[in-house]
Amino acid sequence: xxxxxxxxxxxxxxxxxxxxxxxxxxxxxxxxxxxxxxxxxxxxxxxxxxxxxxxxxxxxxxxxxxxxxxxxxxxxxxxxxxxxxxxxxxxxxxxxxxxxxxxxxxxxxxxxxxxxxxxxxxxxxxxxxxxxxxxxxxxxxxxxxxxxxxxxx
Numbered sequence: 720x721x722x723x724x725x726x727x728x729x730x731x732x733x734x735x736x737x738x739x740x741x742x743x744x745x746x747x748x749x750x751x752x753x754x755x756x757x758x759x760x761x762x763x764x765x766x767x768x769x770x771x772x773x774x775x776x777x778x779x780x781x782x783x784x785x786x787x788x789x790x791x792x793x794x795x796x797x798x799x800x801x802x803x804x805x806x807x808x809x810x811x812x813x814x815x816x817x818x819x820x821x822x823x824x825x826x827x828x829x830x831x832x833x834x835x836x837x838x839x840x841x842x843x844x845x846x847x848x849x850x851x852x853x854x855x856x857x858x859x860x861x862x863x864x865x866x867x868x869x870x871x872x
Contacts, residue, residue: 720747720816721850722754730868731812731856734863736823736854740813747814748801755811820853824846826862844868 727749730737740746746757784805814822824832839856844866858864864871 720814721748721848722749722814723848726814726848726851726854727812728869729851729866730814733854733858736857737813740808742808745816745818747816748811749814750801750811754814757801813855815850817849817853820850820857823857823862824853 730749737794742757744757748757807865818827821832828838836852840852841861843844843852843859846855855866858866862871
């Protein structure tokens with residue numbers, strides 16, 4: 720998942736996409752507190768030696784958690800979980816995942832989508848990640864906009 724400054728900037732400036740965001744567990748977002756992943760339930764267990772965070776999506780149980788056992792996770796990776804029910808969308812920038820971006824494209828055949836993205840990438844501004852390329856393709860196809868390295872025009 721792309722959490723680069725460039726991708727955050729690109730997403731922040733996609734007002735057309737940000738306005739249509741409907742939150743779901745597993746969504747990535749950027750907030751004043753850093754990179755967050757929405758979870759339907761967050762459990763924090765503290766001991767003298769370390770803190771363990773469990774993010775439990777709706778279809779999982781405590782016997783199969785997504786586990787972040789790094790005591791310094793917020794400092795080492797900048798990624799943390801945020802409870803689905805207590806965050807404010809107004810303070811966040813949604814960072815669409817690759818699968819979410821692909822759902823915005825009407826192409827139903829995966830090989831056709833791949834060919835279109837490949838052709839678009841050959842003639843478009845040089846993007847560094849698949850998310851950046853696919854976001855640029857969505858903005859071009861749906862809103863007739865191009866990224867000029869600072870805004871969509």
